[in-house]
Amino acid sequence: MPDVVYTFLLALGGSLPVVLAGLVALRALRGRSVTAHIVVILLVTVLSVLAGIVGAAMRMFISxxxxxxxxxxxxxxxTVSLAVGLWSGRRLARASMWAAEAREREREAEARRRELVAWxxxxxxxxxxxxRAMAEALDDGVVSDPETVADYHRRISAETDRMAALVDDLFELSRINAGALRLSVADVPLGDVISDAIASAAPLAAAEHIRIVAEPSGGTAGWPVVRGSVPELSRVVNNLIRNAIRYTPPDGTVTVTGGQDAGGGWLAVSDTCGGIPEADLPRVFDVAFRGAPARTPEKEAGGGLGLAIVRGLVEAHQGAVAVDNVGDGCRFVVRLPTADRPVRAGMGHPAAPAVAG
Known part of the structure; x- marks a missing residue:
């Protein structure tokens, strides 16, 4: 028998059992991590080479x-192969995990987009x-008495304003999501922004028999001066106050407070809505999420965009927003950077203020 064929058979006899054992191991590791598979493949490769060399050397003349x-x-x-394989396997595993998370986020985003379109x-x-029905009734003369005509005009104006506000919310949300938001940052007295927002929401609160109370932490000097853009901060505070009014029953109270601590400036809007179900708390700031309709059956639920806009605008200011159930309602807390104390990740909420009755 030629030496080459003989050597080949010796090497094959030594490496074949290792390869078969490796195939069995790979089958047993089905569904395990990429790193485990790569390590097994490298071990099989190296050990089969080693077994072939030893098998051939034991029957050949070699010193x-x-x-x-x-x-x-x-x-x-x-050793080098296993080290590189282990490193590569971990990188591939992390990349696979990130890709899976990215696909999951994409699926969730697509589901939210479909939900938003439906809403x-x-x-x-x-x-x-x-x-259209009211306009046709007015055009055709079906409605002619002055009182009904005036009521139709009032309702047409109110619905037009509501749809304009919805379109405005959609435009603002698209700017935030597209990264097209440009902030004109300056030192902003948060007390002035809150005062203007309360004045703007006062007619809505009066119509619902809801009281708005402003309680700065530490007295009148307690309102912080934050770094931000006035129009966007005004929208944040307006959205939070109007959201609190929407979900607070008649004769309830909406409390706005704020201050400054080691984490920077903060403001909080508390209501007496009865609280948010714990299962809904993580989704409160999601686009088009409106919560349980049973909370406020007699009120218009809104477009479900206000709190999503709040989160987007606050995060654009390098701040953070969160919500918790407190007492007989819920409390939204916004943290914003100040000129000397930027908001740091992981800071806790300030102590809950007393809600005025």
Whole structure:
């Protein structure tokens, strides 16, 4: 038998059992991490080479010195290969995990987009149908008495304003999501922003028999001066106050407080809505999330965009917003950077203020 064929058979006899054992191990590791598979493949490769060398060396004329040198070379190569394989496997595992998380986030975002389209379609289609019916009734002379005509005009104006506000919310949300928001940052007295927002929301609160109370931490000097853009901060405070009014029952109270601590400036809006179900708390700031309709069956739920806009604008200011159930209602806390104390990640909420009755 030629030496080449004989050597081949010796090497095959030594490496074949290792390869078969490796196949069994890979089958047993099905569903395990990428790193485990790569390590097994490298071990099978190296050990099969080593077994083939040993099998051939035991039946051939080779000096002990040459065999030791060969084993050292193969062992060194095996060590390096296993180290590189382990490093590569961990990187591939992390990349696979990140890719899976990215796909999951993409699926969630797509689901939220579909939900948003459904909500907005409903919110636009329903009032548009009413507007068309009222306009046709006025054009055809079906409604002619002055009182009803005036009521139709009032309702048309109110629905038009509501749809304009919805379109404005959509535009603001698209700017935030597209990264097209440009802030004109300056030192802003938060007390002035809150005062203007309360004055703007006062007619809505009066119509619902809801009291708005402003309680700065530490007295009148307690309102912090934050770094931010006035129009966007005004929108944040307005959205929070109007959201609190929307979900507070008649004769309830909305409390606005704020101050400054080691984490920077903060403001909080508390209401007496009865609280938010614990399962809904993580989704409060999601686009088009409106919560349980049973909370406020007699009030218009809104477009479900206000709190999503709040989160986007606050995060654009390098701040943070959170919500918790407190007492007989819930409390939204916004943290904003100040000129000398930027907001730090992981800071806790300030102590809950007393809600005025």
């Amino acid at each position: 002990d010195h040459d065999l030791h040198v060969l084993l050292i070379v193969v062992g060194t190569a095996a 907005v379609s409903h919110d636009l289609r329903t009032p548009l149908a009413g507007l």
